[in-house]
Amino acid sequence: MPASLRSREEAVAHLLAVFQAHGYDGASLAQLSKATGLGKSSLYHHFPGGKADMARAVLARVNRWMVETAIEPLKGPGKPARRLARMLETLDAFYAGGRKCCVLGNLVVGGGRALVQAELKAVFDLWIGALADLAAEAGVPRAQARERAEDAVAMIEGALILAGGRGDPAPFRRALRRIPEHLLARD
């Protein structure tokens, strides 16, 4: 991999951290510049569209990460319960056990929403679809599998909100523990 690509990846990782913590409107170029170690002009060299481009790059990275590490593994070989468990472990690590904010939730507030609405919907649909497929494979009727998948995603997002709002990561970890039975139980 060329050094330029690698450094861009690193820059996007830093941008992600700023947007995750401060949201779209709350992230200033000064913060983004400091976090990446690049001057403003250098940022504009890599992201000609300015802050909007940076947010899109961050969202693209989240999408890719989500597909590669959370959604694709759901389709791999092995027992459904085991595949689900691996996805939940990945999520747990990404959100530091509930101590980090929900990237998507924070990016979607204010000026960020218009920029990312379509891509955000795509991630949610992909995620829900993959979970529903898994539940169906485990023997849950189709319609019920879809509803349970939506519930699972909602529980994860809601638990992140609750964890952030109360400063206590416990609800998030508990939500992750409860999801397997909710999603895969055959009644």
Add this chain to the structure above:
Amino acid sequence: MPASLRSREEAVAHLLAVFQAHGYDGASLAQLSKATGLGKSSLYHHFPGGKADMARAVLARVNRWMVETAIEPLKGPGKPARRLARMLETLDAFYAGGRKCCVLGNLVVGGGRALVQAELKAVFDLWIGALADLAAEAGVPRAQARERAEDAVAMIEGALILAGGRGDPAPFRRALRRIPEHLLARD
């Protein structure tokens, strides 16, 4: 009630709408001025601390509303299931069936977080406590009642995120429908 108090209440209602739609950092004084129909100087007359004061006033209003219309009714007379149903109807109306953003979620992003962290935790704790009391009254063991109450709040918040993210209010309404059985079932 004096006219001044009434007009302040009205102003706060308009401020709420702006913060709910744009978040703390995304809401500008120009927008807040236009929404209330007051000039900037008039806003500073009512809220000397500027935008931060306005956000706190909005949060105080949300807190009061939450206690009066969602939490107190949970303690009233009547069957627990019926009281819960009334609270859920109130929430449904407030969030327009899932078509409006979560006020708390949007206010807490970016610069708003530091302002409201303590009050946000208080609302969540009040809400969860009231729901847990209700479940306990309905015969659910204490520890389980508490967990189910946290799950219920997380489901509501998560469903609002999902509804906003996908532009489809269905998950929110379905979450409201599912909560009674989740919270009150005796197994």
Add this chain to the structure above:
DNA sequence: GTCTATAATAGGATAGAC
């Protein structure tokens, strides 16, 4: 209490040297 006018600053974005 509300307004007009204005300050003071921070924010996003660009120019041009190296």
Add this chain to the structure above:
DNA sequence: GTCTATCCTATTATAGAC
């Protein structure tokens, strides 16, 4: 590709008349 210096605008906030 990165930097320094700069521009322009929007934003927060204040002064002072009415």
